[in-house]
Amino acid sequence: MIQIKRCGYNITHENGFTVDRPDGSGDFLFVLFRSKMEVELQGKPVITEQNSYILYGRNSKQYYKVIEQPMVHDWFHFDSDEMDELCGQLGLPLDTIITAHDPFYISRKVNELQTEHIHNGPYKREIMDATVRCLLMKLSEMRTRIDSNHHISKHYDQFINLRNVIYNSPSVSYSIDELATSMNMSRSHFQQLYKEIFGVSVMNDIIRNRLEFALHLLENSVHDIKTIAELCGYDNEVHFMRQFKKSVHLTPTQYRRKYRSPAN
Known part of the structure; x- marks a missing residue:
């Protein structure tokens, strides 16, 4: 089961913000960058466009900072022993900047995760697990359908x-x-x-x-x-x-x- 540890929807830093975790966060991290960012990948700086996302692996270095203020992003930390296999099946690469073909959909899903995370319902874990799987499958489907068409x-x-x-x-x-x-x-x-x-x-x-x-x-x-x-x-x-x-x-x-x- 995919377990959500913490999440943030429409998080805004008016004066910018830098994340620098050389050894990762010990879990998986999904981030939707709604601002233009500088991200370090394989030791090199990469400039992302607005509405890009990245899925960090469990021990991947996480470094990103805003270029255009304010910094706005949606994110969630999560963990699961099946993530590597699931991402392989869906064709979703880790530690790679990908264009968010439908940022509104992604933001809504992160909002759903945050709402469910707060509410503590009897099926909280099951609902959040299903929401993340739905998001990942949708991202895979959009990449295949739009990039090749x-x-x-x-x-x-x-x-x-x-x-x-x-x-x-x-x-x-x-x-x-x-x-x-x-x-x-x-x-x-x-x-x-x-x-x-x-x-x-x-x-x-x-x-x-x-x-x-x-x-x-x-x-x-x-x-x-x-x-x-x-x-x-x-x-x-x-x-x-x-x-x-x-x-x-x-x-x-x-x-x-x-x-x-x-x-x-």
């Missing part, structure tokens, strides 16, 4: 930038035609590439992002349901509640009562 890779950066805009503005109502036009593509070609790259249709991705934002607001704000619906891009409160219940299997009010932070 030119018609996807040549548009990849455009789609990542577009998805970043969508994810950062859940209150905006997007139409497929508008999004396709912004990419200078036909509606059908745009939809096809979006699903090939991200594994989900554009509308389902928009809905999922809205509902994830709704979960956050229900847990951490005092907004009423109508306001939350508007902040999540819904003109119709009833439509929001129907989509929410279909996805979460609870009404927004039921979810808030069950999961809202006691501090609120």
Whole structure:
């Protein structure tokens, strides 16, 4: 079983930060660099682009520092006797900088790990084990599918930038035609590439992002349901509640009562 020791989601160091562990950390370390970094590999400095990741082996030297402030990264330390075999099966090299083809997906998984790590549920270890395996399999699948497929890779950066805009503005109502036009593509070609790259249709991705934002607001704000619906891009409160219940299997009010932070 894969055991999570500690993790950090959206960790930010405004003035930069340097990690220097000559003998490693004694466990495996996954880091998603969301800032441009200098990483030492095999005794040589390597400059990474934003949204790159590395999977350090148990005793691998770990040295990295920020180039552009602030430093933002997601990470988790973990251990398992089967990691070398698992990485071999998935074709994921250790101690190698790899482009993060879907940094939003990776960040969400690290966020899930951090949330589960805090909650101490009865199946905590099993859920975290499954989450890491899911992440590693997804990373393997994305490397194989995107790196070897030119018609996807040549548009990849455009789609990542577009998805970043969508994810950062859940209150905006997007139409497929508008999004396709912004990419200078036909509606059908745009939809096809979006699903090939991200594994989900554009509308389902928009809905999922809205509902994830709704979960956050229900847990951490005092907004009423109508306001939350508007902040999540819904003109119709009833439509929001129907989509929410279909996805979460609870009404927004039921979810808030069950999961809202006691501090609120």
